[in-house]
Amino acid sequence: xxxxxxxxxxxxxxxxxxxxxxxxxxxxxxxxxxxxxxxxxxxxxxxxxxxxxxxxxxxxxxxxxxxxxxxxxxxxxxxxxxxxxxxxxxxxxxxxxxxxxxxxxxxxxxxxxxxxxxxxxxxxxxxxxxxxxxxxxxxxxxxxxxxxxxxxxxxxxxxxxxxxxxxxxxxxxxxxxxxxxxxxxxxxxxxxxxxxxxxxxxxxxxxxxxxxxxxxxxxxxxxxxxxxxxxxxxxxxxxxxxxxxxxxxxxxxxxxxxxxxxxxxxxxxxxxxxxxxxxxxxxxxxxxxxxxxxxxxxxxxxxxxxxx
Amino acid sequence: xxxxxxxxxxxxxxxxxxxxxxxxxxxxxxxxxxxxxxxxxxxxxxxxxxxxxxxxxxxxxxxxxxxxxxxxxxxxxxxxxxxxxxxxxxxxxxxxxxxxxxxxxxxxxxxxxxxxxxxxxxxxxxxxxxxxxxxxxxxxxxxxxxxxxxxxxxxxxxxxxxxxxxxxxxxxxxxxxxxxxxxxxxxxxxxxxxxxxxxxxxxxxxxxxxxxxxxxxxxxxxxxxxxxxxxxxxxxxxxxxxxxxxxxxxxxxxxxxxxxxxxxxxxxxxxxxxxxxxxxxxxxxxxxxxxxxxxxxxxxxxxxxx
Numbered sequence: 001x002x003x004x005x006x007x008x009x010x011x012x013x014x015x016x017x018x019x020x021x022x023x024x025x026x027x028x029x030x031x032x033x034x035x036x037x038x039x040x041x042x043x044x045x046x047x048x049x050x051x052x053x054x055x056x057x058x059x060x061x062x063x064x065x066x067x068x069x070x071x072x073x074x075x076x077x078x079x080x081x082x083x084x085x086x087x088x089x090x091x092x093x094x095x096x097x098x099x100x101x102x103x104x105x106x107x108x109x110x111x112x113x114x115x116x117x118x119x120x121x122x123x124x125x126x127x128x129x130x131x132x133x134x135x136x137x138x139x140x141x142x143x144x145x146x147x148x149x150x151x152x153x154x155x156x157x158x159x160x161x162x163x164x165x166x167x168x169x170x171x172x173x174x175x176x177x178x179x180x181x182x183x184x185x186x187x188x189x190x191x192x193x194x195x196x197x198x199x200x201x202x203x204x205x206x207x208x209x210x211x212x213x214x215x216x217x218x219x220x221x222x223x224x225x226x227x228x229x230x231x232x233x234x235x236x237x238x239x240x241x242x243x244x245x246x247x248x249x250x251x252x253x254x255x256x257x258x259x260x261x262x263x264x265x266x267x268x269x270x271x272x273x274x275x276x277x278x279x280x281x282x283x284x285x286x287x288x289x290x291x292x293x294x295x296x297x298x299x300x301x302x303x304x305x306x307x308x
Numbered sequence: 309x310x311x312x313x314x315x316x317x318x319x320x321x322x323x324x325x326x327x328x329x330x331x332x333x334x335x336x337x338x339x340x341x342x343x344x345x346x347x348x349x350x351x352x353x354x355x356x357x358x359x360x361x362x363x364x365x366x367x368x369x370x371x372x373x374x375x376x377x378x379x380x381x382x383x384x385x386x387x388x389x390x391x392x393x394x395x396x397x398x399x400x401x402x403x404x405x406x407x408x409x410x411x412x413x414x415x416x417x418x419x420x421x422x423x424x425x426x427x428x429x430x431x432x433x434x435x436x437x438x439x440x441x442x443x444x445x446x447x448x449x450x451x452x453x454x455x456x457x458x459x460x461x462x463x464x465x466x467x468x469x470x471x472x473x474x475x476x477x478x479x480x481x482x483x484x485x486x487x488x489x490x491x492x493x494x495x496x497x498x499x500x501x502x503x504x505x506x507x508x509x510x511x512x513x514x515x516x517x518x519x520x521x522x523x524x525x526x527x528x529x530x531x532x533x534x535x536x537x538x539x540x541x542x543x544x545x546x547x548x549x550x551x552x553x554x555x556x557x558x559x560x561x562x563x564x565x566x567x568x569x570x571x572x573x574x575x576x577x578x579x580x581x582x583x584x585x586x587x588x589x590x591x592x593x594x595x596x597x598x599x600x601x602x603x604x605x606x607x608x609x610x611x612x613x614x
Contacts, residue, residue, distance in 0.1 A: 023436055023438070024436070024438040024439070026436070026517055027432040027435075027436035027438050027441075028432070028438065030428040030429065030431055030432035030436075031428065031429045031432045031433075031444060033424075033425045033428060033429075034425045034426065034428065034429035034448075034488065034492065035429075035444070037425060037481075037484060037488065038447070038448070038451060038488070040481075041463065041481050041482065041484060041485050042451045042454065042459065042485050043451075044466075045459055045462035045463050045466055046454055046458070046459060046462070048462050048465075048466075049458055049459070049461060049462040052462070052465075059464075059465070101356055101359070104352045104356065105352060105353070105356050107349070107352070108348070108349035108350070108352040108353050108356075109349075109353070111345050111346065111349040113346075113349055113350070113353070119353060119357075121600070122357075122360075122361070123356070123357070123360050123361075124596070125360070125361070125364055125593075126360055126363070126364070128589075128592060128593055128596045129585075129589040129592065129593070130545070130546040130563060130585075130588055130589055130592055131546055131548065131563075132546070132548045132563040132564075132566065132567075132585075132588075133367075133563075133585040133586075133588055133589055136566070136581055136582070136585050137363055137366070137367050137582070137585065138363070140366075140370065140576075140578050140581075140582065141363060141366060143578075145381065146378065146379055146380070146381050146383065146578075147383075148366055148383050148385075150381075150382075151381060151382035151383045151385075152382075152385075154382060155382055162381075182359070182360070182363065185356075185360070186360070205338070208334075208337070208338050208341055209334050209338070211334070211337070214341065214344070214345065239453050240453075243453075243454075243455040243456060243457065245456060245457050245549050246548045246549060249548075249549070250548070250567070263455070263457070264455065264456075264457040265457075267455070267457045267458055267461065268457045268460070268461075268549075271461040271464075272461075272464075272553060277461060277465065280458075280461050281458065281461060281462070284455065284457070284458035284461065287455055287458065288454065288455055288458060291453065291454070291455060294453075295450050295453050298453070299446055299449070299450065302449075
């Protein structure tokens with residue numbers, strides 16, 4: 001498809017057969033149900049959230065009281081930077097690690113292994129199973145008393161006694177990142193493999209003929225071809241992880257001692273455990289501001305890639 | 309590709325020093341390269357395969373284990389006594405069956421609603437050019453990226469003030485916040501593949517714009533609409549956070565239902581939980597087997613290529 005399409009690309013019937021509307025009006029009419037839904041369930045709630053941040057409001061009680069910037073200063077003078085830092089650690093970790101693994105696998109499957117179609121399907125498994133199931137499974141693997149990870153590590157003599165992976169401040173974030181990595185590397189693999197398959201094989205052979213080693217070939221031939229897909233995959237995954245909730249909530253609930261608290265869990269807990277919607281939405285507003293910057297970056301990059 | 313000056317080809321009799329030896333060397337190098345890349349490829353597959361698939365193996369083993377052998381440390385990596393009792397116990401648990409019915413109902417309605425609404429919107433985006441179209445498209449794309457946890461907080465207050473908490477409608481509407489943007493973009497991609505000439509021909513034959521959409525375009529796009537619907541179904545089926553918060557035991561779906569059923573304060577019934585997890589995963593896995601074909605196309609249409 002092309003962007004450069006002139007204003008009236010496919011003008012279905014002019015004014016014939018019951019079409020009293022102009023094409024533009026007809027097109028807008030088609031979007032009306034969708035827009036109404038979007039307005040009701042996304043835009044109105046988000047706007048009202050931004051507004052609520054300026055009030056003192058209890059989730060369980062009706063009514064509210066204007067609070068000025070109190071809710072915002074509560075965070076900015078308090079845990080904001082810690083939460084931001086932890087959100088970024090999670091986001092960067094859970095984006096880069098699966099990217100590297102997914103890319104390695106995509107490169108491997110792209111070398112023309114006989115079983116590559118079958119393997120691709122098999123590797124999709126972790127991504128296909130529901131996120132909550134992923135969390136349950138890893139919670140069980142990381143279990144302090146009976147977990148298989150502790151079992152294997154102790155049998156092989158790597159550790160001497162069981163580690164409460166999810167219960168220790170030093171390891172909880174790592175465990176959460178490993179879990180999220182497991183769930184998302186297959187998606188990275190699929191997308192990057194699709195990108196790699198557009199690289200003509202002849203280019204590699206030619207480069208190889210000219211004496212380019214594999215590292216050189218990677219940077220000279222492969223990378224330029226997948227750079228576009230890679231940057232969008234990275235950015236999308238970054239945006240998703242920046243607001244990711246399920247894995248962290250099920251595995252640690254933000255603990256232990258708040259060491260895996262991110263914007264998502266903090267907003268959720270403040271609203272539904274602390275019942276303080278004013279504070280929850282204030283933090284949400286700050287969070288959304290940061291997300292909007294990311295989304296703007298995403299839109300710019302997709303825009304540059306082609307039409308929209 | 310339209311260079312105005314063409315570089316002259318090198319003279320035919322250009323000296324080619326030791327052509328055969330160089331060629332043989334290059335070929336040997338390529339063969340060695342190929343072998344080396346095969347070895348590297350298989351090593352990557354094996355290492356990542358262990359990381360990717362051993363947890364799945366453990367999921368299966370635990371689901372088939374007796375409670376006694378589960379609470380044994382160190383765990384037996386190769387189980388000896390397997391049982392199906394965890395699965396039969398599921399079938400007898402009325403509350404879980406209720407959760408499953410809720411999941412089916414809510415995910416199906418979500419899928420139908422998302423596809424119907426997204427069909428009109430996607431068609432509009434694909435086949436018409438009007439002012440504000442691009443902004444609308446960006447708005448739809450961006451809405452997919454707003455923080456769900458924040459949206460949930462206010463959706464909760466909205467639904468609460470309308471007395472809609474613990475209803476199917478609340479779940480369907482909240483799921484639609486993340487299924488609709490996806491469907492709009494997928495369906496736009498599908499309508500883009502339907503040639504404009506077809507619509508023009510229909511117009512010339514006197515079909516109205518509604519008729520063209522409903523009787524000509526929709527049947528052609530049906531496979532894509534089904535794919536979009538399946539995606540929406542899966543996303544609704546998988547949701548955890550909205551269902552957890554907006555519904556109680558009566559209307560809750562399976563993912564949060566599993567937490568309240570199995571994850572206890574002190575002891576978790578791991579074998580049953582793993583068995584239930586497998587059951588939850590089955591419809592999704594089946595859906596994805598049908599969707600394989602659309603997977604990359606759909607994902608790229610929705611997010612990458614636009």
